Amino acid sequence: MNRPEIAEKAVRLVERRISxxxxxxxxxxxxARFIGKQAHLFQTWSISGYLVAKLxxxxxxxxxxxxxxxxxxxxxxxxxxNPRRKRGRKGFKQPFHCMNCEAKKRATRQTCPNFANIVTGLEA
Known part of the structure; x- marks a missing residue:
């Protein structure tokens, strides 16, 4: 905001081409030699951005x-x-499918009895 000469130069360049x-x-x-391949034309924000810059x-x-x-x-x-701000964040529990559990159901690391053995490789 303290360098209006750069903004003036940019607006002068835009005035020559954009219209x-x-x-x-x-x-x-x-x-900015080429218009973008998928650029839409007659864009409101292009026009309004130019007008705001001039103003x-x-x-x-x-x-x-x-x-x-x-x-x-x-x-x-x-x-x-805001009532949501009063609550603490819930802990993130990563679900995984334990292939060694008899139930073969989704479990969390805290609920699987075999998790420690699977990770350390000590399971027989």
Whole structure:
């Protein structure tokens, strides 16, 4: 935001091409020599991005509307009002299929009696 000359140069470059190229979604290559192979034309965000850039160059103080100052009191009130924030995270249990259990059912490492023997290779 402190280097308007770069923004002015970018807008000048865009002004020469983007309208003639039918407002493409994106350009290929670093130098933007080609319109992207699958780029859609007449894109609203291409047009609006250009217009916003022009307006911000004309009035740089308008950039304040894009910067939000967080109100810590409001953020704390929202966090305390959310019931999901009060619960702790559930532990992650990785399921696996134990081939050695007689039931041959899905089990967790904590519930399989053969898990320690399978991992260490001590099972007979």
């Amino acid at each position: 003639r190229d039918k407002w493409p979604e994106y350009y290929d290559t670093k130098r 911000l160059l004309a009035n740089p103080s308008a950039a304040k509307i894009f910067v939000n100052e967080e109100d810590p009191e409001l953020a704390n009130a929202l966090l305390s009002a």
